[in-house]
Amino acid sequence: MWDRISPILPEMQLALWQTFYMVAVSVTIGVILGTLVGTLLYITRPGSLLKMPATNAVLNVFVNIFRSIPFLLLTIAIIPFTRLIVGTAIGTTAAIVPMTISCIPYFARLIESTLLEVNRGVIEAAESMGANRFQLVWKILYSEARAGFANNITILTVSFISYSTIVGIVGGGGIGDFAIRYGYNRYDTEIMMITIVLIIVIVQVIQSVGNLIVKRLDKRI
């Protein structure tokens, strides 16, 4: 098997690096902006910290729209926007744009549902202490939801490793594109299988590390 892999090793390494680059950048931006949007979704809900039903409705519509466009179509549909942002619509950096745009609403929903699980009584206790809204979010909600956040980041990362296999269509490269080129275009099933196993291993590692962090952060039991 090794003699089959060694000639294509440099190419495989490059593909792995591309995947890492695309996922790392889109997930990082997605986590930051998604946390912001998710928190806004939560605090503008009726009965929550801010009375802003209109903002909440608008945010919900936007999130739903971007959540419902299939990723492949989104990648193609926003090509003009991608060109505007990074100067080109082709290549690994260009592929980060649709991935990030997909990341934000996805993570926002994860964060919103995690925040909804925070015990109302704890928020009320902090309100009775005279906590202001910023403190309620920063010191209470985020503290209580931190294990959920770590879990959400794990879910997001795993999902977007999967999404990254699609952006070969705009020349994004990556490990998925590599597998398609060998397995599908060259009928080299063996290389494709090796690549799939590699992806499985990577996902397993990410999931295990994620679980470990969640366990560390969670003091509920």
Place this chain on the structure above:
Amino acid sequence: MININDVSKKFQTADGEFNAVSSVSLNIEEGDIFGIIGFSGAGKSTLMRMINLLERPDSGAITVDGENILSLSRKELLKKRKTIGMIFQHFNLLTNRTVFDNVALPLELAGVSRKERKARVLECLETVDLLEKAKEYPAKLSGGQKQRVAIARAITTQPKVLLCDEPTSAVDPQTKEIILDYLKRIREELGITIVIVTHEMNVVTRICNKVAVMEHGKVVESFPLEEIPKIEPKSAISKILFNESNSVSEEPKEEGEFVYVG
């Protein structure tokens, strides 16, 4: 200390409006341990939550320590709340903070420096005899210990008033006595005014000096505790509750006595 004047609160429900509290007036004096008793749904919690404006009344006036809380700006209200501690039936401790950090929270929110915080937190944990649990997380504590942490947390900012919403309803009878003893002690040591909502007459007879009986959103009777033996209860609910209280005072402090009403 707390003056509630003709206060009402309605809730919108699926089948119309619901009067949770209607035209309630109460005067709670400095140093009182004031009991509010009644069956489930009587409006006790709603009434108590209006004292720190967790719930805003539709009409009426509330003054706490001489200040009309309904006229406060949001910023002033947040400051005012630091002078009104609160504890809850289900403790409401932060699960991801240690006991120490839970007790430190009100000080942290008030912007007290780390050093001052530490001294004060240790002092408060000492008051509830939980110094040795400072580094534990709440999940590792018993219900009674959690409530003691909540008491410590509620008194860190040296409030003048302590609101207790069914503080002993989620613990066993022995633990209940312990918690009530701590409340009594902090009342004596700190001169704090305590309001305690409960559905158990033995809680009232054990620590309160005054009691108000609530039913269907109204205060039906209200008097000092020493008058209970000679008073002729007017309402049906007072009759039920006071009969229980008599049996409690006839055979004082029977271990494990647990009157559950509602």
